[in-house]
Amino acid sequence: MTSDNDRRRGLLARLRGRPAARSRGRRRLGAALRLIAALTLAGGAYTVFAPGVQAQENPPLTSAAAEGKALFDVSCVTCHGRNAQGVEGRGPSLIGVGAASVDFQVSTGRMPMARQEAQAMRKPPVFTADQVDQLAQYIQELGGGPEVPEGDLRRGADLATGGELFRINCSQCHAFGGGGGALSSGKFAPSLRPASDRQIYAAMLSGPQNMPVFGDNQITPEQKADIIAYIQETLKHDQDQGGFNLGRYGPSTEGLAIFLVGLVALVFASLWIAGKS
């Protein structure tokens, strides 16, 4: 009977080793202690299992992305924050910008940025091509987004279509010769001269800085190939048929040339002719 009772009694009572006719106060204390213990256990279990739960939703990073994350945590984290979530007033979140954006910004040396200013400048790139790929892979695995396709980016391109599309979509800012142009408040559209096929494609996809995004539903990949071909083959590699192009800045440098070259030469000629007497 006693042992039955013992069995039915709580663990604590058995540990105490003696049946106790406890007061109501003691029983309440015990309940409270049990509650605290249960809560601690549940909390502990949560802390132990929670990361595991999240990892179940996001598959673990591939090795390239892990390399990228390592690079990110050294070079980018100051402004873009932990896990590329962004830092208020310093750098935007990179979740969802996609590999195309990383490809453009890092391979042109714009990122890491030297300082906060109107616009990031093109610089000699800090990272190698492999490192750029790793960073791009990390950002891509973090939040998805547009990616530059592999392979020849101007396969089967049509120069005439490319030219027309360039003049409609690009020349407003990058100017007819691709030399770039000014935007408001110190911002500018950069020259297209140093840009590679991949960088132009990435820029169209991601719309860096002040550039609008030209997604695949606005300009199809085939049309993008046309534009890239026009820039690379006509604007960059076409020799200027008319001679020295004066920087292709339009009539402003032509006006400068007529004064500095034409008129100066002729004034010297007139000095010479009038001096012959």
Add this chain to the structure above:
Amino acid sequence: MKRRKFDVAAVPAKTAGAVDDRFQVATPLRKLLNKVFPDHWSFLLGEIALFSFVVLLLTGVFLTFFFEPAMTEVVYNGSYAPLRGTPMSAAYASSLDISFDVRGGLIMRQMHHWSALLFMASIVVHMLRVFFTGAFRKPRETNWIIGSLLFWVGFLAGFTGYSLPDDGLSGTGLRIASAIMLSIPVIGSWLTSSIFGGEFPGTIIISRFYIAHVLLIPGLLLALIGVHLGLVFKQKHTQWPGPGRTNENVVGERMFPRYALKQGGFFMVVFGVIALMGGLFQINPIWYFGPYEAWVVSAASQPDWYVMFLDGSTRLMPAWEVHIPIGDGYVIPPLFWPTVVLPGILVGISLAYPFLEARHLKDRKHHNLLQRPRDVPARTAAGAMALAFFVVLTLSGANDVIADKFQISLNAMTWAGRIGLLIAPPVAYYVTYRLCLGLQQHDREVLAHGVETGIIRRLPDGRFVEVHQPLASGDGHAELDYVGWVVPKKMNRLGALGPAIRGFFYPIEKPAEAPVSPGHPPVEPRTEREEIGSGEGRR
């Protein structure tokens, strides 16, 4: 068989005699050929304009053979691959053909454009010369007015000309021109629709501009240039004041042979410079602009330099709209002030300037002698002020290119232009005025004390003074009056170095022995130096 002897040397005389027998031209021709022109390099600036106009006519005629002034749509199929298959106007297609398929077409097009820029540039520089030297004064006010009109007619010729190829840039310019016309109150919309034959761009504007550009405007230019030169002949050329030159004579070279030969040579030089620029420097690469489409506006779309000041005034103008509450309300757009009112004021001031100045100075005399700019500080300073105004506007017309290439904020450029437009002209006025007074002062100083010789003399009391060569003969400091002549400032102007060595790059004759300047014995070779010691070593 006896051959008649053919005397070649007698042919010109005999031919001339035969011509004179029939047309009696010897007397008027002698008068013409003996006409005297004063010689100074600054008088050749107008000739640059004249000669570039001749080049414009020659190259322009060549271009008309191949240009098709029509806006009918064609599909380009010429040799420029990046535009093949693109629909465009016949005008643009034929301009591309001139550039790529007509033999010598591109250099002709480029020479035409460069000579147009040179024509306008030399007009402006010539005008500045005339202004700063006071050549516009009575009796030459008419020629000043004609000259000013030539600038504006040339402006129209240039605008209609660079609109003709119907490329993206020229279409953008036309769109702006139509907007300027639309901004004129009351008549704007009628004016625009009558010029464009309806809504912009219509289908007729290129044909209309073509006939204006190849017939009406060149005809007007030719007529104005004819009157301009006729008046120079009739009124005779002005000359610089100097020894033997008075208000009543002209000292210079006869028209024939010297002046004519020099001018013939100078024409060749102008032609050569234009041809070199046409061949070496690319101008208006229309193939990059593409055919004009209303939705295509490239960055760095500027007009040619002589229109750029209006572009600049438009960029600097704040967006002030004037609302007039009549009927449904009426708006004068901000574009009206910088592009219609401002040029109107500029034309008015430039045409009226000779009369304004004469009225202000109560000057009714004839003036055939020029003034040195330093002698009329107020006018020179006013001219500098106008020039500063023009330069600020022109630079502002290219402010996006400047902002981009020099990495300045475009907004800062606009504000610099606005402030500069108000500050730069008065500063230019003040600085120029002081410069003129300073130069005059120095001239008077030299006249009073003579030219600095560079010879330093040590006086017995140990002071050093520079020896001055007095310009007046006689004892020491006979002061000369300042009469507006060039004052020699260097000893070699006084013949101290002997005659100049002839030859352009290397002497073509043995240089003469430099004569010894009067009053100074020839310099003896230096005697051997003697060591000055303590005297110990000599013993």
